[in-house]
Amino acid sequence: MNILLIGANGQVSRELQLRLAGQGQVIVRGSQQLDLARPEQIRQQVRDLRPDLIINAAAYTAVDQAESERDLAFAINATGPGILAEEAAALGAPLIHYSTDYVFDGSKETAYTEADTPTPLGVYGQSKWAGEQAIQAVGGAHLILRTSWVYSLHGRNFLLTMQRLLQERESLNVVVDQVGAPTWAGSIAQTTEQIIQHWRNDQGGPWGTYHLTAQGEISWFGFASAIAEQLRLQGKPVAQLQAIPSSEYPTPARRPLNSRLDCSRLQKEWFVQLPDWPSALLECLHGPR
Structure with a gap:
């Protein structure tokens, strides 16, 4: 399978490259070769490569x-x-796409389900929702997997930012009224691999939109506290954390206060489930236990 x-x-792409090697030939295309903002590149690459499965792990x-x-x-996120x-769809190849x-x-x-109507606050969310609608309008075989608060040991994310700031500063303010599920990119990749295996074995569920996050919930402040505790266990000095409301940390784009996603439909239909967020954090930092 290509x-x-x-x-x-x-x-997510870096973790997928590690996980999918056993599923077939993985052809990786970065923005230099396949830029989602350039329609002609998209069409040319897909038509030349004729893959059996497409996974879109790129986004703005x-x-x-x-x-x-x-x-x-x-x-990038919609068109x-x-x-x-x-x-x-023209190839008859399924598309796996990640949303937010x-x-x-x-x-x-309460936690959002797939039946809830999206009403995004900012441009990023609006563009991702428009992308979902564009995929759905085509009507081909697809999975839209909504996730949240993605982190890993690569790139720019909350985990790496906190690790740095906690060791650079004496005190650090973190918002406490935004709640969600920190989700390790490695867990997303592992679950995607399981979904692909179920599909190939004709054990998959219906195509459509599903929620895919770690189990459990925590605030950004609580997640920062968990990161700080891991640094302390390594004998490193860490900043004093202070909990603040979102109103004291204004940003150009408003963030949803409740980012909790109900993932029960994915478990029921595709028989997959991510680990709880504390276990995934430990695996990300220290490897399998």
């Missing part, structure tokens, strides 16, 4: 910067995935 993996250096993810780069965010879905908790505004008091 798998076209779009995105070369992103957090600069949440605050997107507020001033709307056209670029929509080109590009729609064209990708068209080309995948930011498609919701966070006003719901």
Whole structure:
């Protein structure tokens, strides 16, 4: 099986490259070869490679910067995935695409399900929701996997930022009123591999949109506290953490206060489940236990 993996250096893509080697030939295309903002590159690469499965792990993810780069965010996150879905459908190849908790505004008091209507707060979330709609409109075989608070030991993410700031500063303010599930990119890749195996063995569920996050929930402050504890166990000095409300940490793009996603449908239909977030954090930092 030939798998076209779009995105070369992103957090999820790097983990997928490690996980999918046993599933077939993985053809990785970064933005230099397949730029989602350039439709002609998308069509040419897919038609030349004729993959059996396409995985889109590329996206415009600069949440605050997107507020001033709307056209670029929509080109990469909405128009590009729609064209990708068209080309995948023409080949009869399934498309796996990753989306985000930011498609919701966070006003719901309980975890969001796939039946809830997205109402994104900012340009990033709007562009990701538009991408979902573009893929759905094509009608080909696809999985849209919404995840949240992605981190790993590579790239730019909350884990690496906290590790650095906790060791550079004496005190550190972190918001406490935004709640979600920190999700390790390695867990996303591992679960994606399981989904592919189920599909190949004709044991998969229906195509469509699913939620895919670590189990459990925590605030950003709580996640920072867990990261700080791991640094302390290594004998490293860490900053004093202070919990603050989002109102005291203004950003160009508003964040949803509730980023919790109900993942029960994915477990029921595809028989996969991510580990709880504390276990995944330990595996990310220290390897399998």
